[in-house]
Amino acid sequence: MEFSVETLDAWRAEIGEQPSVLAEKLETLVDAGADLALVLARFDALDRAHGSVLIAPGTGTGARSAAHDAGFDLAHRLHLIRIEGPERRGLTALIVRRLADNGVNIQGFWASSVGPRFTAAIVVDTIEDLGGVLHTLSQIRQ
Structure with missing residues (x-):
């Protein structure tokens, strides 16, 4: 994806x-x-x-x-990761589950679908959690 x-x-x-x-x-x-x-x-x-x-x-x-x-x-300083792409049923739940499974602490999460487009924002406190989010998202993209 x-x-x-x-x-x-x-x-x-x-x-x-x-x-x-x-x-x-x-x-x-x-x-x-x-x-x-x-x-x-x-x-x-x-x-x-x-x-x-x-x-x-x-x-x-x-x-x-x-x-x-x-x-x-x-x-x-907070770190924000913005995600945009095609909408897929269950994508928000998948992202949040994978973040939890990888032990990533998130401070905030927001997601929205408008027509066929998906947008989300994830907020984390530390550079380590930023790396964890990026790693998790790379696994989902495969």
Whole structure:
């Protein structure tokens, strides 16, 4: 099965429940020239006052400085792996099972299918887990 795999740096920031907080953080990045490759935002289901946003800055100059100014934690670098390819029934379950079987600790996982296309993002903390994800995906691609 053929799919593309891309690794990106990712940064996290805390966000509150005010409607403008997420918009302001993203606008700060865009105004600085950042081209965001991925944005994942979520709130705690039991406490809407606490949420977080994860970004992968992609391309653009000034993203690092703007991310710092917007409150993103640049000291704790996260690794994001983006996967794109043809949709196949059970693919998400297969990827997650293989990651678990290979002992890879994931911090976050997101997947979506739109028509015939599959897209997923896996977030890990360490370079070792990044290597584990890449190794696991290479096994699935065979």
